[in-house]
């Protein structure tokens with residue numbers, strides 16, 4: 001069993017507030033697209049696929065709020081609402097993928113009455129959510145064969161059930177290995193500044209009784225040097241046509257360390273994270289977030305008042321450091337340019 005961070009029932013979208021985990025398990029109710037946009041921006045919901053699922057429900061709420069006499073009028077208002085949702089976070093391409101899918105579905109059903117069109121859009125959001133869970137299970141089955149029994153696996157950030165429609169990408173592969181009967185130990189980087197590893201990965205793996213040890217971000221090299229890491233697996237926010245991978249800040253550092261120590265570095269991501277419109281990682285927009293995430297931990301101040309802060313939320317790992325990319329359509333190794341293109345066809 002694994003948690004689903006986004007649920008929908010009786011016209012209400014419920015999301016577990018990931019800012020409060022693991023100390024408090026609070027579910028928040030959403031009924032309109034502006035508050036969904038705020039939930040994405042403030043990281044109530046986070047993780048590339050989960051952001052896509054939330055945005056799809058946001059778009060469905062927007063459709064329910066729009067009053068229009070014809071499709072042209074509906075479409076222009078719908079696009080404005082989708083632009084509000086799209087402006088929340090720039091790096092994870094799943095956000096734009098989900099909104100584009102909702103806009104295409106609206107266009108394809110433009111002959112429907114407004115109530116029917118609203119229902120079709122809500123059904124599409126529900127499908128995006130359900131499909132994501134299934135995609136992750138398929139990805140897990142493809143990826144778990146890469147892990148030997150008794151493997152110690154290092155992961156960065158949270159690419160688990162909490163970051164998706166369910167089951168997880170990187171943690172989905174780990175779950176699948178455990179379900180296949182393998183004994184797996186996980187090292188979770190704490191993942192400063194938002195602590196996705198210490199707070200979220202540790203919490204969800206403990207819920208499923210998968211052994212996990214939290215380490216500070218600067219401990220990964222020491223562990224690798226001691227031969228205590230057999231493989232690294234992470235998720236992705238955007239993968240470009242040549243296989244460059246944007247993921248949580250600090251992922252690049254882990255990939256360089258893995259290369260130095262001859263440890264395989266795997267990336268697990270659904271096809272909706274692959275952006276073939278970008279040739280390489282230098283074109284990926286990198287989000288910069290509030291300096292307070294660096295200077296404070298909750299209400300505790302960690303750095304002097306007024307100090308200059310730089311807070312990029314993601315970095316790009318060049319494809320030559322990536323051993324394989326695991327998707328629901330199969331595993332690509334080496335020639336990412338042709339391999340990813342072939343999977344996308």
Ligand SMILES: CSC[C@@H](O)[C@@H](O)C(=O)COP(=O)(O)O
Pocket residue numbers: 046047048049092156157158159160163164168169170196234235236237247248249313
């Ligand atoms: C399956 S999630 C993959 C990535 O989205 C994840 O590793 C990550 O970087 C999340 O960043 P976040 O800032 O928490 O949204």
